[in-house]
Amino acid sequence: MFALWVRIGWVPIERHLFDGHEAELLQAFLGQPPAWSTRVQPAASILYSGLGILSSDPRSLIALQLVCGLACVALAGIWANREWGAKAGWWTALLVALTPAQVFWSSSAYPVILPQALLLGALLLRGWRGALLYAAACALRPDLAALAPAVGLLGGWKLTPGLLGALAVVPVADTAPALRSIIETLPVNLPLTAYLGPLGTITGLILVLLAMKKAHWRLLAAATWVHLVGSLFDDYGTRHALFGGVCLAALLAQGHGWRQWLAPAAAVLLGLGVSDMARWYYADATHFASTLPELPAPPPDCTELLDDPLAESSHWNVRKAWPEGRVCWGEEHIHRAWTSRGLQDRALRMHKTYTLTPAGLLKLPGGPRLVYEVTR
Numbered sequence: 453m454f455a456l457w458v459r460i461g462w463v464p465i466e467r468h469l470f471d472g473h474e475a476e477l478l479q480a481f482l483g484q485p486p487a488w489s490t491r492v493q494p495a496a497s498i499l500y501s502g503l504g505i506l507s508s509d510p511r512s513l514i515a516l517q518l519v520c521g522l523a524c525v526a527l528a529g530i531w532a533n534r535e536w537g538a539k540a541g542w543w544t545a546l547l548v549a550l551t552p553a554q555v556f557w558s559s560s561a562y563p564v565i566l567p568q569a570l571l572l573g574a575l576l577l578r579g580w581r582g583a584l585l586y587a588a589a590c591a592l593r594p595d596l597a598a599l600a601p602a603v604g605l606l607g608g609w610k611l612t613p614g615l616l617g618a619l620a621v622v623p624v625a626d627t628a629p630a631l632r633s634i635i636e637t638l639p640v641n642l643p644l645t646a647y648l649g650p651l652g653t654i655t656g657l658i659l660v661l662l663a664m665k666k667a668h669w670r671l672l673a674a675a676t677w678v679h680l681v682g683s684l685f686d687d688y689g690t691r692h693a694l695f696g697g698v699c700l701a702a703l704l705a706q707g708h709g710w711r712q713w714l715a716p717a718a719a720v721l722l723g724l725g726v727s728d729m730a731r732w733y734y735a736d737a738t739h740f741a742s743t744l745p746e747l748p749a750p751p752p753d754c755t756e757l758l759d760d761p762l763a764e765s766s767h768w769n770v771r772k773a774w775p776e777g778r779v780c781w782g783e784e785h786i787h788r789a790w791t792s793r794g795l796q797d798r799a800l801r802m803h804k805t806y807t808l809t810p811a812g813l814l815k816l817p818g819g820p821r822l823v824y825e826v827t828r
Contacts, residue, residue, distance in 0.1 A: 463559040463733050468514055471734075472793030474561045478510060495591040496563045513561040520569040521558020524698075525549045527572040532702045534576070543705030543715045544698075550722035551649050551697050552729040553690035559733075562792040564691045567593040571695060575607050582607065595692060598681045602674035602695065632686045632761075632768065640805050641683035647693045647797065648679060650725040651700040651718060659721070660700055663714045668703050675699040686761040686768055689797030733790050737819025740785030750812025750823035754780035757826060759787075759798035767802070767826075774828060780811060782821040802826075 470478045480500040503513065528548045533541025548554055557564040570589035574582040590597040645652040651660065664672065678696030682688040704718045732739075755775040757767045767781070787799035802808065808824035815821075 463555055463730055467734055468511075468559065468561075469734055469791070470510065470561060471791045474792045477561060477563070478513070480504070481510065481513060482508075493563075493592060493594065499563070499592070510561070514559065517560060517563075517565050518558055520566045521554060523569045524554060524558070524565060524572055527569065527576055528698050528702070531572065531576045532705055536702075536706050540702065540705045544702045547651075547701035547705060547715065547718055547722060548698055550719055550726055551651075551694075551701065552722070552725040553649050553694060553697065555726055556729055556733070556790050557691060557694070560792045562691075563592045564694070564792075567596055568694045571596060571599075571603065572698070575603060578607050595681075595685070596695075599678060599695060602677040602699075605670050605674055605677075606699075634684055636768065636771065637686050637688075638683055640801065641685075641688050642680075644683075644688070644801060644804055645679060646800065646804075647682065647688060647690050648675065648700060649690065649693070649697040650721045651697060651704070652679070652693075653721075656700070656718065656721060659714050659718050660703060663704050663707055663711050665706075668706065671699045671703040675703075687794070687798070688801075689794045691794065729790055732788050732796075735785055735789040737785045740788055741820050743788075744813060744820060744822055745810070747810060747813040747822075750780065750814050751778060751825075754778050754811070754823070754825070757781045759795070759802055767806075778811075779826045780823050781806075781808065781826050782814065782823050784816075784821050785819050 477496060477500050480497045481504040483501070483504055500513070503516070506512075525545050525548050529541045529545025531541075532544035554565070554568075557568070567589040570585045570592070574585035574589065576582070577585060586596075586600075586603065645657065648656075650656050660672070675696040678693055678699070682692040682696075685692065701718070704715050707714045755777060756765060757770065757779060758765050759781065760766055761768050763769075781802055783799060783802075786793065787795045790796060807827045809827070810822060811825040812823045813820055814823055
């Protein structure tokens with residue numbers, strides 16, 4: 453009930469907008485399957501088309517994800533209870549219930565929390581039944597196949613889940629976009645542990661290190677693997693790191709003696725994160741404008757960078773040959789809002805990778821754009 457209140461009370465369904473990737477899957481739900489892309493996997497398109505036969509109300513998609521979000525809380529708690537006892541189970545469930553990314557994706561129609569629930573169910577079931585659930589999760593989100601070593605480390609499965617997960621990716625492997633060189637992505641993404649959630653920030657990692665004991669190395673190794681694999685992707689974000697956040701929550705939930713106070717401290721940290729997330733949940737241009745300082749018009753001699761990895765003028769494409777003169781990047785309200793487009797994750801990457809100095813304010817029909825001067 454607490455997890456349900458957090459999700460409905462702080463992220464109300466009536467404020468939801470089908471934006472970006474969700475809008476594409478909404479077409480499939482309404483009987484107009486979109487063309488295949490890296491954002492719309494065939495399995496997800498087929499699933500949503502089938503759901504459209506059962507219901508014509510788009511809100512049913514949100515309800516499904518909400519149920520899956522609650523299932524994630526329960527499954528994580530039951531798994532921790534089986535492995536480390538009742539106290540660890542309750543604390544793990546509470547921490548997962550308060551993880552901002554878990555809360556947000558439980559309120560999004562984009563299939564992120566559904567594969568997460570299947571993955572946690574696989575971890576709990578083990579054996580061939582768990583392997584089938586893991587394969588289903590990979591079919592909906594092929595990137596989860598790369599987490600097979602972490603899942604196997606915690607589930608003790610050997611090769612079965614990894615092989616099934618890899619098979620789930622085969623149908624789309626030939627059309628998937630080429631990944632950037634790890635020489636490009638790792639130096640940028642590895643420091644961004646905040647994608648693991650508040651437990652991946654400096655404060656959260658201090659709590660994790662304080663809670664560490666020899667028996668916890670598997671959980672820390674699994675979370676590290678999740679972050680390492682995600683860092684290979686130029687558009688890495690919170691949606692790729694959910695399982696790592698669960699691993700850190702389970703680690704903090706096992707404290708005894710003075711360490712038992714680390715879990716309540718983590719709960720406070722996560723609660724603050726959810727509160728901030730709710731404040732920016734689908735925030736509009738007016739909300740964004742109210743947070744901005746008074747600035748003049750931006751300088752006209754800027755070379756503009758974009759945060760979109762696929763854009764020709766993306767910052768990823770100019771890192772080797774940095775433009776001469778003044779370089780700028782514009783931040784709009786969509787970069788602060790929590791939406792399925794994941795622009796907040798890209799904005800975090802820009803803020804943490806470069807030195808951004810406010811250079812001006814551009815007033816556009818859709819709202820203001822805060823223009824930063826970018827230095828490496």
